[in-house]
Amino acid sequence: MTDLFTTNFEKYSDTAMYDQLNEHSKIEIPILLQWIKKENQLLELACGTGRLTIPLAEKGYNVTGVDLHEGMLKKAKEKAAKKEVAIPFYLQDCTQLSFPNQFECLFMVGNSFQHFLTNQSQDALLASVSKHLTNNGLFIFDTRNPILAELSKPDHYVTEFQDYRGYDVKEHHLETYEDGDQLLRCHTNRKYFKNGEYLHSEQDSILLRYTYPLEMARLLASHGFKIEKRYGNWKGDDVSTNAPQMIFICRK
Known part of the structure; x- marks a missing residue:
């Protein structure tokens, strides 16, 4: 493909x-x-x-x-x-x-x-x-x-959880929709902490078709x-x- x-x-x-x-x-x-x-x-x-x-x-x-x-x-x-x-x-x-x-x-x-x-x-x-x-x-x-009222404006939100290793994770998500190609672009910035101490960051992205x-x-x-x-x-x-x-x- x-x-x-x-x-x-x-x-x-x-x-x-x-x-x-x-x-x-x-x-x-x-x-x-x-x-x-x-x-x-x-x-x-x-x-x-x-x-x-x-x-x-x-x-x-x-x-x-x-x-x-x-x-x-x-x-x-x-x-x-x-x-x-x-x-x-x-x-x-x-x-x-x-x-x-x-x-x-x-x-x-x-x-x-x-x-x-x-x-x-x-x-x-x-x-x-x-x-x-x-x-x-x-x-x-x-x-x-595809609910246009939700897709028509960029969506920024934060999630927090503890992962399987015991790290505290804080994720910043940004989602933007391009109606020309019907693709939602999702970007995540992920920060890891242990006992309140910052460890490192990761980023990932994904495209989703509506x-x-x-x-x-x-x-x-x-x-x-x-x-x-x-x-x-x-x-x-x-x-x-x-x-x-x-x-x-x-x-x-």
């Missing part, structure tokens, strides 16, 4: 930090379980450190994970081994999946769809998904809802997908203009 996705990895360099901030959340599982079956062959795209792949396998689902980040996959394999669950994990580009078989369901959560930054990469992703999905199979994914509802509907239809259900969040609420997310249940 030739767009910026392959260099958009700064946020994921510390897999232990990623797990500390994200591992506890399994909010997607109830809705996923409404749509998938235990006899299905499942493929999780952008599976990361196995946050959902592993608990689904523990419940008896036949699930495979794929990601483009070697460090995240290494962490996923370590966690699966500790849980004593056998999960095939593969290092692959989601826009160029290469499996000999098709799957009854592909899913991609955590707003990973926003990592596909160009029209070309979105098209390549959906073509790859369609190729590896059985007829009548499901593609389930989420993305943040896709509008009608744009998404046309995009999915052009790749042979029918939207069966949309949710506004993983609690199952209806989509609205102010809903934080758009969750799509699509059938090929």
Whole structure:
């Protein structure tokens, strides 16, 4: 893949930090379980450190994970081994999946769809998904809802927490949206302290693509997908203009 996705990895360099901030959340599982079956062959795209792949396998689902980040996959394999669950994990580009078989369901959560930054990469992703999905199979994914009242002005905010090493962390975040390319540019300056003493600083950035509802509907239809259900969040609420997310249940 030739767009910026392959260099958009700064946020994921510390897999232990990623797990500390994200591992506890399994909010997607109830809705996923409404749509998938235990006899299905499942493929999780952008599976990361196995946050959902592993608990689904523990419940008896036949699930495979794929990601483009070697460090995240290494962490996923370590966690699966500790849980004593056998999960095939593969290092692959989601826009160029290469499996000999098709799957009854592909899913991609955590707003990973926003990592596909160009029209070309979105098209390549959906073509790859369609190729590896059985007829009548499901593609389930989420993305943040572009709420213009929030995106139209720069957002600066501070978060503070203690990390897995016992360091006190203070993060300054700056987010700016460029409507011309529909990209949110997120920059974080992170300072570390121990017992009140400053240790060092780090910085990282990430780009996230926003896709509008009608744009998404046309995009999915052009790749042979029918939207069966949309949710506004993983609690199952209806989509609205102010809903934080758009969750799509699509059938090929």
